[in-house]
Structures are given as C-alpha cells and as structure tokens.
Amino acid sequence: MNNSKNQWLLEQIQQQLHTEPQYEKRAFWQGLKTVVEQQQDRIQQLQAEIDGHLWNHEQW
Amino acid sequence: MQTLVIVSHPDVDNSSTQQFLQQGAHLVQAKWHYLDKLETYNVVQERQLLLNSQRIIFQFPLYWYTSPASLAKWLAQVLSTKFLDNLEDKELGLAVSTGLPAKDFQAGGKIGYHLDQILTPYQALAQQAKMIFLPIFAIYQFSYLSEIERLQLLMDYQRYLSQTKLDSLKNRSDWYLNYFQHQQLTQNQTTQLIQDTFRQTTQELDNLQTTLKLIKQDEDDTLE
Numbered sequence: 454m455n456n457s458k459n460q461w462l463l464e465q466i467q468q469q470l471h472t473e474p475q476y477e478k479r480a481f482w483q484g485l486k487t488v489v490e491q492q493q494d495r496i497q498q499l500q501a502e503i504d505g506h507l508w509n510h511e512q513w
Numbered sequence: 514m515q516t517l518v519i520v521s522h523p524d525v526d527n528s529s530t531q532q533f534l535q536q537g538a539h540l541v542q543a544k545w546h547y548l549d550k551l552e553t554y555n556v557v558q559e560r561q562l563l564l565n566s567q568r569i570i571f572q573f574p575l576y577w578y579t580s581p582a583s584l585a586k587w588l589a590q591v592l593s594t595k596f597l598d599n600l601e602d603k604e605l606g607l608a609v610s611t612g613l614p615a616k617d618f619q620a621g622g623k624i625g626y627h628l629d630q631i632l633t634p635y636q637a638l639a640q641q642a643k644m645i646f647l648p649i650f651a652i653y654q655f656s657y658l659s660e661i662e663r664l665q666l667l668m669d670y671q672r673y674l675s676q677t678k679l680d681s682l683k684n685r686s687d688w689y690l691n692y693f694q695h696q697q698l699t700q701n702q703t704t705q706l707i708q709d710t711f712r713q714t715t716q717e718l719d720n721l722q723t724t725l726k727l728i729k730q731d732e733d734d735t736l737e
Contacts, residue, residue: 462710465703476664477540478698483661484668485689485711491682492714499721506728 459493516543516674517566518608521573521584523549530610530655534572537667540696541675543570548583559591564599568647570674571635572608578631588638597642605639606647606673607632615653647673648680683722686715 466489470482518538525531525547538545546562548554563569573580609628617623618631628649629636639646650673658666678684693708 458710459714462707462714465707465710469704469707477536477667480664480667481692481696481698483664485707487665488682488685488689489711489714492686492718495682496714496718496721499718499725503721503725503728506725506732 459489462489514568514675514677515566516541516568516570517562518543518545518570518572518674519584519587520545520547521549521571521581521587522547523581523583525549528574530574530652531572533655533663533667534608534652534670537670538674541671543674548587549581554587554590556591559587560596560599563591563603566603568604568606568674569600569644570606570608570650574610574612575628575631579634592638601643603642603644604647605635605642605644606650607635608650608652608670608673610652610655612654615651618651618653683715683719686711686718690715 463486466482466486470479470486473479473482516538518534520531522528522531535545544562544566571580571584573584579585609632611618611628613624618627620626624631628651632649636646638644650670652666655666672680672685672688676684676688678687690708690712693711698704
C-alpha cells in the first residue's frame with residue numbers, strides 16, 4: 454500500500470475521532486487508529502523482509 | 514459467543530473503574546453479574562449462568578493480593594469438584610484493577626511479584642476444570658489514565674470479552690472489521706470509504722504474510 458493512502462486513512466480516522474460526539478464511538482476510532490498504525494509498521498517490516506530474501510545473493 | 518462477567522466489588526456504584534467497564538460489557542452484549550448485591554447465592558441459578566456462557570471473566574479490584582470476599586464466598590458455594598467437569602473447554606479470564614502502577618508488579622518492584630504469580634490460584638482452578646485460561650486483563654491506576662488511554666482501554670476491554678481468537682494483529686484487525694458491521698456507527702460516504710480502505714490494508718497484510726511464508730518455504734525446499 455502506498456504512503457499517501459496510509460496517510461489518508463489515518464487522517465480520516467483522526468477526523469472522525471475529533472468530530473464524533475458519542476464517547477463509545479470515539480473509543481472505536483481511537484482503537485482503529487492504533488490498529489492501523491500497527492498494520493502500517495508490520496507492512497513495512499514484511500516488505501523489508503521480503504526484499505531481504507529476494508536480494509539474497511546466495512539464492513541467485 | 515456468550516460472555517459472563519462476574520463482578521466482585523464492595524461498592525460498584527461508586528467505582529469509576531467498574532462503571533466504565535460496565536459500558537464496555539454492555540456494548541458487546543456480555544452478561545454483567547454483580548455478586549455483592551446478592552445476600553445469598555442460588556447455586557442452581559449461578560451454575561446455570563456458568564453453563565450458558567463460553568467465556569467467564571472474574572472481575573475485581575486487587576485486595577490484599579486476591580479478590581474481595583464476595584468472589585471467594587461465591588466460589589466456595591457454587592463450585593464443586595463434580596460440577597467442574599461441566600466447565601471443560603470454556604474460557605476463564607481475569608479483569609483485575611490495581612491502585613499501583615504496572616512497574617510495581619515485577620521482581621525488584623514495590624510488590625515484587627507479577628499479577629500472573631499473585632493470581633496463580635485462578636490458573637489452578639482453570640487447569641483443574643480443563644478450562645482455557647486467558648491472559649490476565651490488568652488495569653493499573655485507572656484514575657491516572659489519560660483520555661486517549663481510557664478510549665483505548667474501552668476497546669481493549671471489549672475485545673477481551675468478545676474476540677474469539679487469540680490476540681494477534683490479524684485477529685485484532687478482523688475484530689475491528691466485524692465491529693464496523695455490527696455496531697451502530699454513523700454510516701456515510703466517508704466512514705464507508707474508511708471501512709473499505711481498512712479492509713484493503715488488512716488484506717494486504719495477509720497477502721504479504723502469505724508471500725513471505727511461501728518464500729521461506731521455497732528456501733527450505735532449496736536447502737533439502
């Protein structure tokens with residue numbers, strides 16, 4: 454997933470978090486924000502690990 | 514999945530922690546069963562509550578390294594060695610609040626023992642009943658939590674009560690996708706787009722994990 458899409462998703466969730474009047478729904482947006490941030494970290498790690506395997510010269 | 518929350522607290526109406534958690538239990542339709550308002554326990558009814566539930570949570574503030582008296586009294590009256598056979602394969606969790614910070618509950622800390630050690634008797638109970646013991650859900654110093662930490666706690670608690678699979682990023686993501694569909698969130702074009710994009714990122718994560726697994730599998734085959 455590209456970075457601008459990631460950024461868009463987090464910005465939209467942040468917007469919901471700030472404008473939602475109901476407490477339990479704000480909690481949902483906060484929880485979702487945390488999961489999305491964790492997903493983005495994991496996606497970057499996985500992509501780096503895959504690159505590492507694909508560029509392993511011992512496998513060429 | 515039916516979850517039963519058995520609450521032991523001498524004054525639940527004046528406990529901000531318990532009032533807060535009750536909101537979370539309500540949101541995921543868990544059954545809230547408050548022990549201290551009962552003068553005596555109807556053993557048949559109490560056992561039926563357990564039989565009707567797949568996940569059973571004992572919830573209490575830590576009092577002198579154990580639960581308040583009502584839970585000990587309830588356990589003594591309701592359980593029997595023979596009845597434990599009926600609890601096999603059900604899940605047992607503990608939601609425990611403390612007045613001290615997490616750092617105190619470790620070797621070398623003020624208390625010196627982790628909650629896993631202090632609450633060992635409940636793990637023994639689960640083992641004897643052949644129940645699945647869930648990782649303890651600890652709430653340290655609720656009154657000192659920031660607004661954002663409280664919002665996060667409300668969601669983590671709901672997941673503790675209702676997420677069917679073990680905790681992992683994939684299972685957390687699936688739980689949130691499910692929540693989108695089943696809770697009454699405001700539905701408009703933006704929230705729909707957020708939901709769709711989140712589903713895509715969850716799928717992308719899944720695809721990358723599968724790809725990496727295949728690459729590793731391929732490397733293992735090459736080595737053979």
